[in-house]
Amino acid sequence: MFDVLGDLNWLGILVGFIALTLLGGLWFAVLFPKAYNRSLGRDTNAKAPTTPLFLAGPPLTSLIITFTSAILFAALNIDAYGDALLFGLIVGFGYLTANTVTIAINPNFPRPLLYAAISGSYNIVGSLVVSTILLAI
Template sequence: MFDVLGDLNWLGILTGFIAFVLLGGVWFAGLFPQAYNRSLGREPKAKPDASPLFFVGPALTCLVITFTSAIMMAALKIDNVGDAGLFGLIVGFGYLTANTVNIAINPNFPRPLFYAAISGGYNVLGSLIVSFILWAL
């Protein structure tokens, strides 16, 4: 594994991380804020608590996902756009969205499948963007 770390594209990781975080802002604050609130059982116009964790937590998870994807893509020697897209879809659906559904199907989420569709869509698109950036750079 440590051989793979030397093969990582750090510019790609930084760029993919920034793109993933920006997508989150656009997705949850710009495109789907009311739907996201409804999926959580809140009023459509509710504003989230703007704690430091609210901003730092998602960014850190985006960094971990991007870094992990870079390691896996290097280990798998993904070197073409088709394989990068397939990788992004597999990670997006197979890990990120599946885990989102698993988290959502507990009694604390009033509309778990609605929540999973919104968050899962973000995860799939984010995974694809990260994978294409890591491949391209």
């Protein structure tokens, strides 16, 4: 079932990875930076760190998420937009957002539900984008 590396859509993976990375930058730095900072207990005008881990980590995890989705896409033989969108919702909500909420519910997050709403909605939208791209390309 998972002997699908030869069936992967490598161009779709590349485009999906780039789209997910750009969406993350747009989501957290342009659309919701103040609310995101508030969810973390920071000053709302705080600037994001520019350490190598902060700059490389999100794109690396975006690549892993996109690659993993492509493997599951191929293994499940997803070839229709309805199935792609359902897959995106299942992965985005069922895995990525649920895990985000689990991470947020600890004493280190002063506003865990706000953090989960911002990051979780990014995960759902991102998963839908990646799934659509994997099918379209």
